[in-house]
Amino acid sequence: MRHGFVVLLAWILALPCWAASDDATTERDRPLIYAAYTLGMHYRYGGRSPETGFDCSGLVAYVFERAWGLLLPPRTDGLRRVGTPIKFKELEPGDLVFYNTRNRPFSHVGIYLGDGRFVHAPRPGAYVRVESLETRYWRARFNGARRLEPPTF
Numbered sequence: 001m002r003h004g005f006v007v008l009l010a011w012i013l014a015l016p017c018w019a020a021s022d023d024a025t026t027e028r029d030r031p032l033i034y035a036a037y038t039l040g041m042h043y044r045y046g047g048r049s050p051e052t053g054f055d056c057s058g059l060v061a062y063v064f065e066r067a068w069g070l071l072l073p074p075r076t077d078g079l080r081r082v083g084t085p086i087k088f089k090e091l092e093p094g095d096l097v098f099y100n101t102r103n104r105p106f107s108h109v110g111i112y113l114g115d116g117r118f119v120h121a122p123r124p125g126a127y128v129r130v131e132s133l134e135t136r137y138w139r140a141r142f143n144g145a146r147r148l149e150p151p152t153f
Contacts, residue, residue: 027068030068032094034062034063035119038059038121038128041054041121041128043055043121043124043127044058044124048074056076056108058074058121060111064148068148068151076107080109084147086146087145088142088145091112092147094111094112096112096145096147096148097111097112097142098144098146099141100143106143108120116133116134118138
């Protein structure tokens, strides 16, 4: 019961200012809604669903498949090649943010939420959560960012 409350509170706190706007249901916002839904779910290496848990790339793949129907590569190595590269200063909600967390470039990925925060599945024994891009740890390991565009029908 307590875990459920913590997840709900984390979800509410994670919602960036776009959630209160009239434009909250645009196509660009849909990944953010699905990302918020995953908060508090278990980390699992190779996990790609709420039932199994998520690793970092599985979380990204799940969110964008649900939001836009995109089938993304299953690992960070493949994800770093999709979309358009952007600079840190150009980050917008929904962009992918990449990090070097294992002495290997692009070994971790998250989804930028806005307001200097991103959602990710950090490691075994942890839960999907929101963190600040500005912490010393994440700032030192930033590898780049990519922007995905919603499909046009």
